[in-house]
Amino acid sequence: MAATYSLTLLFLRTPLLSAVGALPTLLSAQVAFNKLRQFSLAPYRADFPRPQAHPDWQTLELRDVTFHYPDQRFAVGPLNLTLKRGELVFLIGGNGSGKSTLAMLLTGLYQPISGQILVDGQPLAAERPEEYRKLFSAVFTDVWLFNRLLGPQGEEADPALVATWLERLQMAHKLQLENGKIADLRLSKGQKKRVALLLALAESRDIILLDEWAADQDPHFRREFYQVLLPLMQQMGKTVFAISHDDHYFQHADRLLEMRAGQLAELTGEEREQASRDAVARTA
Template identity: 55%
Template sequence: MDFTLQRGETVFLIGQNGSGKSTLSLLLSGLYLPTSGHIEVDDTTIDANNRWAYRQYFSSVFTDVHLFSHLLSGDGQLADTNLIHAWLQHLRMHNKTEIVDGHIQNTALSQGQKKRLGLLIAAVEQRPVLILDEWAADQDPHFRKVFYEQLLPLLKQQGHTIFAISHDDKYFHHADRIIQMHQGKLTDYDPASAHSSF
């Protein structure tokens, strides 16, 4: 596959279950290593010498979200308190949990709420690229609409490049670009074949 992610864009990745979408996101983030080919950033090839630095570009919320209770910014310092509380409000989580000294106090939450906290953690890290693997799948219809119509534009406004795996064709118009996986092959989105792609 040949794929370029431009700074500042919102890209949706679509495709059937098992087509390779999550694997691509893990390769993109540097958590999986390619068995052939290579990844470049600004014409610099990523290898063992700079892979750790490359991984620092990414914050991710994967399908099987794991929550770290400590909120840090991308430089390893405690995340900005004002930004944390703003995102608690954006995510409608201010009545569900509390943040004390940069620590999440309650993680005994539903899967959808855990993903909201996962997004909060990712947002306050303030890393350039945000990978969201079917983030909206566990949200109720109202908050799914909030995610696509309010949160994604806000994340983009705050400087994030967004790579989101999605099945929500109702909201595809919120992407700058849509790509699709089919049996491990990556192509541009073809609306004519959309019914068979996801």
């Protein structure tokens, strides 16, 4: 009997060691699957209807929107916010205050636990979130670049727009384009942010969301961004929602919002003036 057990363990030794060795890979795969599940991806279809955006929208509203993460350790809301077409809105707040979560909710990448998102007073159809998402182009803090410059319907981007904004972003000397593709994406983080903004503008969406875009720019170009580029985007008819800590430039915003401990408020009057003097003090 002892010999049988010994032989059994001997033959099982290699498979058991392989199983134990594979455990880190399996755990990494589980983490990856959990992250994919958070996207709430649509089930596979052979074809999808082309999303119809809201071309003539005037207001976008978050009404009593709440959200919490699965671990329940952090929640935001209820959030109430109305954006008007063509506005330039800045959002400030400390680390962990909920700014990026609000950005995800606003762009439709996170679905609210409760509350509603409305366009011109009409609630969004939960089964067609892509229609709403098509309003937005976003540049988040973690930038992932693709080498193709695409227009609003997936076609090649407008060459005139690309050439103009390459000059404005001071990247014409740095980027080499070949048949609508970027030949080399070996760039600094600040340069990658500029290319990401170019890609966002090439999509010709109505709303541009920028998550601390200027944080990786040098002081000279940061000033160029706030004083020149943002007004140019507004002249193009864009609605711009920018997360920012650059209090020297808050006066350029039409409205100034603040996230604090998951709650959203608009700063006006003396509060706005105080934030414009020292935003760091408010986030302490």
